[in-house]
Amino acid sequence: MAVYTEVSDAELEGFLSGYSLGRPLSFKGVAEGVENSNYVLETETGRYILTLYERRVKAADLPYFLGLMEHLAEAGFPSARPVADHAGRTLGELAGRPAAIVAFLSGLSVKRPGVGHCREAGEGLAWLHQAGAGFAPRRENDLGQGAWVAMFETLAPRAEALKPGLAAQIGGDVAAIAAAWPRGLPQGVVHADWFPDNVFFRDGRFVGAIDFYFAANDQLAYDLGVALNAWCFEPDGSFNVTAGRALVEGYERRRKLTQAEKAALPALARGAALRFFLTRLADWRDERQGALVRPKDPLEYERKLAVHRAGLHLFEA
Amino acid sequence: MAVYTEVSDAELEGFLSGYSLGRPLSFKGVAEGVENSNYVLETETGRYILTLYERRVKAADLPYFLGLMEHLAEAGFPSARPVADHAGRTLGELAGRPAAIVAFLSGLSVKRPGVGHCREAGEGLAWLHQAGAGFAPRRENDLGQGAWVAMFETLAPRAEALKPGLAAQIGGDVAAIAAAWPRGLPQGVVHADWFPDNVFFRDGRFVGAIDFYFAANDQLAYDLGVALNAWCFEPDGSFNVTAGRALVEGYERRRKLTQAEKAALPALARGAALRFFLTRLADWRDERQGALVRPKDPLEYERKLAVHRAGLHLFEA
Numbered sequence: 001m002a003v004y005t006e007v008s009d010a011e012l013e014g015f016l017s018g019y020s021l022g023r024p025l026s027f028k029g030v031a032e033g034v035e036n037s038n039y040v041l042e043t044e045t046g047r048y049i050l051t052l053y054e055r056r057v058k059a060a061d062l063p064y065f066l067g068l069m070e071h072l073a074e075a076g077f078p079s080a081r082p083v084a085d086h087a088g089r090t091l092g093e094l095a096g097r098p099a100a101i102v103a104f105l106s107g108l109s110v111k112r113p114g115v116g117h118c119r120e121a122g123e124g125l126a127w128l129h130q131a132g133a134g135f136a137p138r139r140e141n142d143l144g145q146g147a148w149v150a151m152f153e154t155l156a157p158r159a160e161a162l163k164p165g166l167a168a169q170i171g172g173d174v175a176a177i178a179a180a181w182p183r184g185l186p187q188g189v190v191h192a193d194w195f196p197d198n199v200f201f202r203d204g205r206f207v208g209a210i211d212f213y214f215a216a217n218d219q220l221a222y223d224l225g226v227a228l229n230a231w232c233f234e235p236d237g238s239f240n241v242t243a244g245r246a247l248v249e250g251y252e253r254r255r256k257l258t259q260a261e262k263a264a265l266p267a268l269a270r271g272a273a274l275r276f277f278l279t280r281l282a283d284w285r286d287e288r289q290g291a292l293v294r295p296k297d298p299l300e301y302e303r304k305l306a307v308h309r310a311g312l313h314l315f316e317a
Numbered sequence: 318m319a320v321y322t323e324v325s326d327a328e329l330e331g332f333l334s335g336y337s338l339g340r341p342l343s344f345k346g347v348a349e350g351v352e353n354s355n356y357v358l359e360t361e362t363g364r365y366i367l368t369l370y371e372r373r374v375k376a377a378d379l380p381y382f383l384g385l386m387e388h389l390a391e392a393g394f395p396s397a398r399p400v401a402d403h404a405g406r407t408l409g410e411l412a413g414r415p416a417a418i419v420a421f422l423s424g425l426s427v428k429r430p431g432v433g434h435c436r437e438a439g440e441g442l443a444w445l446h447q448a449g450a451g452f453a454p455r456r457e458n459d460l461g462q463g464a465w466v467a468m469f470e471t472l473a474p475r476a477e478a479l480k481p482g483l484a485a486q487i488g489g490d491v492a493a494i495a496a497a498w499p500r501g502l503p504q505g506v507v508h509a510d511w512f513p514d515n516v517f518f519r520d521g522r523f524v525g526a527i528d529f530y531f532a533a534n535d536q537l538a539y540d541l542g543v544a545l546n547a548w549c550f551e552p553d554g555s556f557n558v559t560a561g562r563a564l565v566e567g568y569e570r571r572r573k574l575t576q577a578e579k580a581a582l583p584a585l586a587r588g589a590a591l592r593f594f595l596t597r598l599a600d601w602r603d604e605r606q607g608a609l610v611r612p613k614d615p616l617e618y619e620r621k622l623a624v625h626r627a628g629l630h631l632f633e634a
Contacts, residue, residue, distance in 0.1 A: 009427050025519065026423045028357065031346035040345065040357060042423060106343045106359060110326050202342065 005037045005052045007095050015094045018085040019101065021045050032197065035213060037097070040104065047104035048083060052097040057213050059098045064139045065212050066090045066100055068132070068189060077131035078200075078208035080105045107200020107207045118231045118243040121199050122250030124206035125191070125227060129220050129255055132189030141192060141216035143279065145181050145271055148174055151278045158281050162298065170277070173305055177271045182264035185219040192216055194223055195230040221261040224251060225268030228312070229276065229304050237303040244314050262315060270308035277301035322354045322369045324412050332411045335402040336418065338362045349514065352530060354414070357421065364421035365400060369414040374530050376415050381456045382529050383407045383417055385449070385506060394448035395517075395525035397422045424517020424524045435548045435560040438516050439567030441523035442508070442544060446537050446572055449506030458509060458533035460596065462498050462588055465491055468595045475598050479615065487594070490622055494588045499581035502536040509533055511540055512547040538578040541568060542585030545629070546593065546621050554620040561631050579632060587625035594618035 007015075007027075016024060022044025030038045030049075037052040053062060066082045070090065073081035080102035082090035092099050110117050141147075152159075152174045160167040191198075192214040200208040224247070232243040248265070251257070280298035324332075324344075333341060339361025347355045347366075354369040370379060383399045387407065390398035397419035399407035409416050427434050469476075469491045477484040508515070509531040517525040541564070549560040565582070568574070597615035 006428070009425075009429055023520065024425055027425055029348035030357075031348035108326075108341055108344055111323070112326055203340065 004054045005095050005097055007039070007052070011095050015092060015099065016043070018087075018092060019083060020086065021048070021083065021101070041101065048101045049080060049104055050094075050099065050101050052094055052099045053213075054097065057098075061139060061213075062091050062098055062100070064137050065215060067137055068135055068212055068215055069102065071135045072128070072131050072212075075131035075134075077128055078105070079128075079212070080208075080210055105200060105208045105210060107202055109197045109200055111196065112235075113196050113231050113243070115240075115243050115246045116204055117196075117201065119246040119250035120201065120204070120206040121194070121196075121227060121231055122224070122247040123253050124199060124209060124250075125194055125223055126251040126254035127206075128191055128209060129188050129223070135189055139216045141190065141218040141222075143192070143214065143275055144216065144218055144222070145177065148271070148274055148278065149178065151282070155278055155281050158284070162281065162284075163302070166302065170274070170302075170305070173270070173274055173309070176309075177267065177274055180267040181271065182219065182221075182260065182267060185221050185261050185264060186258065187217060188220045189215055190218045190220060190223045192218070192223065192226060194227045219264075219268070220255075221257065221264060222268050222272065224248065224257075224261075224265060225270075225272035226275075228265070228269040228314075229273050229301070233304060233307075237300075237307070239304075239307050239312065241313065244312070248314060265314055266308065266312040269312055270305070273301050273304040273308055277305060321371045322412050322414055324356070324369070328412050332409060332416065333360070335404075335409060336400060337403065338365070338400070338418070358418065365418045366397065366421055367411075367416065367418050369411055369416045370530075371414065374415075378456060378530075379408050379415055379417070381454050382532060384454055385452055385529055385532055386419065388452045389445070389448045389529075392448035392451075394445055395422070396445075396529070397525075397527055422517060422525045422527060424519055426514045426517055428513065429552075430513050430548050430560070432557075432560050432563045433521055434513075434518065436563040436567035437518065437521070437523040438511070438513075438544060438548055439541070439564040440570050441516060441526060441567075442511055442540055443568045443571035444523075445508055445526060446505050446540070452506055456533045458507065458535040458539075460509070460531065460592055461533065461535055461539070462494065465588070465591055465595060466495065468599070472595055472598050475601070479598065479601075480619070483619065487591070487619075487622070490587070490591055490626070493626075494584065494591055497584040498588065499536065499538075499577065499584060502538050502578050502581060503575065504534060505537045506532055507535045507537060507540045509535070509540065509543060511544045536585075537572075538574065538581060539585050539589065541565065541574075541578075541582060542587075542589035543592075545582070545586040545631075546590050546618070550621060550624075554617075554624070556621075556624050556629065558630065561629070565631065582631055583625065583629040586629055587622070590618050590621040590625055594622060 024043050026042035028040045030040055035056055036054050039050045041048045041050045069079055069082050072079045083101040084090050090100055156167040159170050198209055198211040227247055228244050231247055232240050234240055277298055280296050280301060284298050341360050343359035345357045347357055352373055353371050356367045358365045358367045386396055386399050389396045400418040401407050407417055473484040476487050515526055515528040544564055545561050548564055549557050551557055594615055597613050601615050
């Protein structure tokens with residue numbers, strides 16, 4: 001996250017008076033992520049993350065996200081559990097923003113995942129997919145494949161401004177992805193943002209995941225597409241097929257992929273690359289800022305799209 | 318602080334291998350302050366703040382600051398104690414920056430101090446002054462009164478650009494402050510940045526202080542000048558004399574001021590306001606940034622200077 005909204009002393013005190021967490025002992029804004037304002041809150045009863053929801057997160061979606069986090073924690077998946085207030089609500093309001101408190105989850109995210117991390121991240125993702133089964137509420141993936149044509153139409157001029165000729169190239173990607181998009185794969189709750197910063201390790205083992213604010217109901221294997229892009233590319237833009245295979249292998253330790261899912265992975269990964277290219281393009285501003293948080297470079301995903309045009313060769317033919 | 322420098326997995330691991338803190342369990346950038354990059358680091362042995370020194374902090378001054386923090390902790394003052402590595406050093410290098418680990422200090426800073434907080438902050442400051450006695454190293458206050466004429470000469474055009482006529486007005490302040498500046502007051506270690514964000518409370522009581530990176534040897538009462546500006550003005554720019562008296566009264570619970578110190582407080586506070594006006598002006602950029610950290614508004618201190626021109630009336634004549 002980051003800190004977009006400052007919380008006054010009185011606001012914090014008022015908010016905490018609705019919970020049974022004891023008095024606050026420490027309260028520090030965290031410089032991570034780009035979507036919400038997050039604080040590490042220490043009280044007499046423990047450590048928590050207090051999140052104020054900003055910008056892209058729709059308030060109407062928050063009960064889905066928080067309900068999912070509760071469901072996952074109940075199912076034994078290592079994710080942060082939302083804390084209920086005196087009235088049993090996990091969603092409140094603070095400083096004019098929707099806000100929630102979740103238990104603090106320990107663990108380190110890796111910045112340069114190795115093959116072993118990819119295997120663990122794959123297994124953690126399959127665990128999440130299993131734990132999400134039985135979660136009744138539904139949320140359409142509003143950044144899923146159905147949204148990309150319209151997003152591209154709005155953003156084509158920015159793509160062209162970023163790099164001449166890019167609009168036509170991305171237009172080709174949008175059409176190719178639509179034509180190749182799989183239907184009828186196993187559905188469930190997807191995380192939809194399974195990036196290294198959202199996955200925690202200890203001693204190289206998966207120990208938890210955070211940030212369920214893009215979660216939705218979609219084809220499960222789409223999450224592997226997101227993860228292949230996020231975990232298995234080298235800094236120079238090349239795809240590390242060993243890492244990719246480890247990710248899939250780790251996933252299959254917990255949940256076997258169907259043949260149709262395996263066959264669809266290159267298309268899903270290409271689509272996922274398009275999704276992150278488009279949203280990064282929408283967030284991109286030319287100005288460089290001195291301190292984090294800065295927008296993420298859309299060109300990183302343009303390079304990944306170029307790799308996908310040539311095809312991912314994850315499995316032996 | 319904020320996060321200006323990212324630390325890679327390998328860099329963190331390498332750095333921690335020099336300490337006896339056990340394995341890292343959590344590592345989060347903190348969105349606070351503007352000078353350095355700070356991370357909350359949790360390891361098997363406890364919680365720490367890892368700081369990478371950026372920008373304004375001179376590497377040559379770091380042994381003074383870290384030595385002072387050790388001295389204060391030894392003297393029983395509640396400040397963060399630096400952690401020594403295997404070789405007994407508290408200062409190392411990480412990601413190309415000087416870096417140090419200090420114990421995590423709990424406590425809440427207040428954003429809108431009340432009169433009671435001012436009294437406590439005053440008492441905490443006097444405690445710091447007492448605890449600093451006997452600290453042998455010396456550091457000149459390079460942002461003290463001796464520096465303001467030269468700083469103003471460089472910054473006068475920016476002052477004028479900020480508000481027409483301001484350069485002449487501030488030039489008048491610089492001269493008036495130089496003429497009224499006290500000499501020969503009791504000397505010692507000053508914090509020089511005794512702002513609410515650097516002072517921690519629990520249940521309204523002073524419980525500790527952080528951020529000694531402007532500390533220096535100077536006239537002790539200068540710190541009260543800084544604090545009067547930082548703690549005792551209302552958001553509308555007016556000086557709350559009740560809060561100011563409470564600050565001084567709290568200070569005198571621990572250390573009585575001399576008559577000369579009391580008489581000098583208006584001049585010291587005016588000078589301190591000039592110091593923060595000048596450094597904020599130097600840091601000011603017109604662009605607004607979406608997220609914290611943003612530069613602090615120099616005009617806040619211009620308004621305080623205007624109050625000082627009319628004189629602070631802290632004590633009955």
